[in-house]
Amino acid sequence: MKLVKYLLLVLVSIQVNSQSDAEVLEKIYKASLTYGKSYEWLDYLSNQIGSRLSGSLGAEKAVEWGKAELDSLGLDKVWLQPVMVPKWIRGAKEYAFIETKSGRTTTVNICALGGSVATPALGIKANIVEVHDFEELADLGEDNIKGKIVFYNRPMQPDIINTFEAYGGCVNQRYKGAIEASKYGAVGVIVRSMNLRLDDLPHTGSMTYENLSVSKRIPSAAISTNDAEMLSSMLALDKNIKFYFKQSCKQLADVQSYNVIGEIRGSEFPNEYIIVGGHLDSWDLGDGSHDDGAGIVQSMEVLRLMKELNINPKRSIRVVMFMNEENGLRGATKYAEVAKSKNENHVFALESDAGGFTPRGFSFECSDAVYNKVLAWKPLFEPYLIHHFVKGGSGADVGPLKSDTTVLAGLRPDTQRYFDHHHASNDTFDAINKRELELGAASMTSLIYLFDKYGTSSISNQEQIKN
Known part of the structure; x- marks a missing residue:
């Protein structure tokens, strides 16, 4: 069975880089829905590790798990970025x-x-x-x-x-x-x-x-x-x-934790960075499956799918599992500080932190010129009912990267059920729909693929897009 799956994946990956954008997206969605790992990953994160409040044993275990899983993907680089976080106990x-x-x-x-x-x-x-x-x-x-x-x-x-x-x-x-x-x-x-x-x-x-x-x-x-x-x-x-x-409840002294980061190095513009991520911490009442285990595994799946489908990015693609979004935003702040100190050029940052429900589209923080160019990609997503492209907020963890040149975006799933679970004891794995989660991962991978292929300054018009 494993051999059959491998052969099918090989067939899917043949000549990806020479195919039209529509054909590549079709293969991304097929791979995510057929051989995706996001649901399996989330099952482990939610049911074997559980809640991951900053400074807790669960958060520590999640960091270890995240690094081990990224190491297994064969990325060019995987590392832990130290960050001091608050430790509050209930x-x-x-x-x-x-x-x-x-x-x-x-x-x-x-x-x-x-x-x-x-x-x-x-x-x-x-x-x-x-x-x-x-x-x-x-x-x-x-x-x-x-x-x-x-x-x-x-x-x-x-x-x-x-x-x-x-x-x-x-x-x-x-x-x-x-x-x-x-x-x-x-x-x-x-x-x-x-x-x-x-x-x-x-x-x-x-x-x-x-x-x-x-x-x-x-x-x-x-x-x-x-x-x-x-x-x-x-x-x-x-x-x-x-x-x-x-x-x-009690507030204790800050403790050390980590952002977990993995990278595929770009083949043409390795010093231009595209990141995709969510926050690894969660509140302590449930197991944080929607907030934000879903965003974590979807972001990991972006890099896994690119590797599986032999999509060789022009720019360096990073997955970032941010620590301490819920009660401090320390991880996001640290990542942005380090990026600035190294003079890293982040051209695009995508966040998933709105639950693992059916994806509807994306929101973008960018100039009108870039947004109008991005709209040229909308027809590529419409076959998957991902057609809600709007200007607006992106996400808390990518927010510190905001600049005149960095485009920020957020995955926008259907929001109607999200606050039934948000920060409550029923934010648990049984509330996750496998197919909805995998559709979100495929949508994120597709957007990352397009931003990597066309960049932000080179996006011009519909004629550039290979439909």
């Missing part, structure tokens, strides 16, 4: 309940936000006040907030089709909610989970205290959407109900 499972005036309690589902301080050992119980934004918080002022727990209850806006836009419209209450509430004497913060679905799963995520002194830092936790609805309804009936929560 501790014992959080506990919370709502208490009515009569003393009746109702348990609710919460989880500490990443970076939060712990509650006192016996927890916190106080009256709770509901707000929807920082303006409403300011209007209430210290007289109505001091000594209370602030409950941020602004949902993701359901009528926004782009769910990342809806997420962006409410995530500030999670990230800066504790800072704002502490200004008015609040003793804690509870934030509605960033989730369009009504369920019982609290969603974690990063928060910040910025330069707030340790003595003024207040604990911050997320509450599930179902429990947020119930808490809001109970407050509407009785403003004097109390909320209790207990969490044991």
Whole structure:
């Protein structure tokens, strides 16, 4: 069976470099969907290693695994790039309940936000006040907030089709909610989970205290959407109900970790770099299959497919597994710093960090001139229903590479289910669809192939593309 697969792959790879772009893309998609490794890789990363919070044993194991797998691909170079990362631990499972005036309690589902301080050992119980934004918080002022727990209850806006836009419209209450509430004497913060679905799963995520002194830092936790609805309804009936929560999280000293990098050296322009990547770390509640195990294995698959199909790139192609996107972006910052110090010329950077769902297209951060040229490739992707090419954001990890000459891009899968799993305990391998994952890997490989072949300054018009 292995011999048959090998012979078929040899047939697929014959004369790839002399064929039309449409023919090459067809072979890329066929290889990914028929003999892809992304699903197998993700199975191991998710089920054998599991969650990979920065500084954890899982993250350390993921680094070792990533390097070993890249070494097995026969790349020209594989290495680890050291980076210091934060080490935050959740501790014992959080506990919370709502208490009515009569003393009746109702348990609710919460989880500490990443970076939060712990509650006192016996927890916190106080009256709770509901707000929807920082303006409403300011209007209430210290007289109505001091000594209370602030409950941020602004949902993701359901009528926004782009769910990342809806997420962006409410995530500030999670990230800066504790800072704002502490200004008015609040003793804690509870934030509605960033989730369009009504369920019982609290969603974690990063928060910040910025330069707030340790003595003024207040604990911050997320509450599930179902429990947020119930808490809001109970407050509407009785403003004097109390909320209790207990969490044991802790911030420890920074520890050393690594970005994992592999490279195929370019045959004509080896000092021009194209990178593809995602983040190797994840939150600790699930196993990080969608966020961002999917992006990691899709990026690895780009280089594997190029090797399998004998696509010899003109430019140097790197896969970068960034560490610490979730709570610090230290890996991306370090990679960009090193690239700048070495005066490396990064011409294109593609990121996958929006889940392993059905790919719909790409977003690009580039000049209008380059974008208009890239649109000439759109017909090549339309047979695979990858036709959503837009100007917009790329990704957090490639962001530090932004310059006047570097084109940044992000894979854009269907977003409608992504936030059902984002930063929650159900971000697990069973939520991954093999075919959708492999389509994303093929789409990324195809875009990398085209950018390598035509560069960014030499893309001119449709006549250049071999359809």
